[in-house]
Amino acid sequence: KQEVTQIPAALSVPEGENLVLNCSFTDSAIYNLQWFRQDPGKGLTSLLLIQSSQREQTSGRLNASLDKSSGRSTLYIAASQPGDSATYLCAGRKAAGNKLTFGGGTRVLVKP
């Protein structure tokens, strides 16, 4: 059974600092991994999707890496801004199934 963990649960940084968010998963038979952003009281916005055959994906200030052998993915956000304050969720999908297994999320606060 796939388990996804995100540590830390909360993170506070000053504006301009780079953010590093960690996600670990127990089952290396992962087909892809997706990073989402959730604002308070809102739905989920997909940020990046990494296929198991890929090692990283980039979109603007965001970069996500995937290391299947160690069961880890990392989301980097460069030059953080107050607008980056949100909860960031990672979710893995098994090869055989289609449901997403979510981590508990990391709540990020970027202070101006």
Add this chain to the structure above:
Amino acid sequence: NAGVMQNPRHLVRRRGQEARLRCSPMKGHSHVYWYRQLPEEGLKFMVYLQKENIIDESGMPKERFSAEFPKEGPSILRIQQVVRGDSAAYFCASSPPTAIQETQYFGPGTRLLVL
């Protein structure tokens, strides 16, 4: 192309009543998923449906909960005889039929409060 739509956005029910949550997937999407986010907890998978078929309901509580995705119309998540523990945000996601491992697109959620 409108995104995934869910209604109502907020729903208040008293214990013992029924709650019906609706989800309209993105145009062209025939795969629908329901997830539940309990207060201070992460999102948990409930059920995966295609048109007129339940594919995976391994995350659905055995009693009081049911889901459908008819040939016409939205997907419905139905909770009978609600209890306070059912209070949560319920999210629907959809994906296209072309590749089963595609990105899932999420709706804004329905926040259910049981009094």
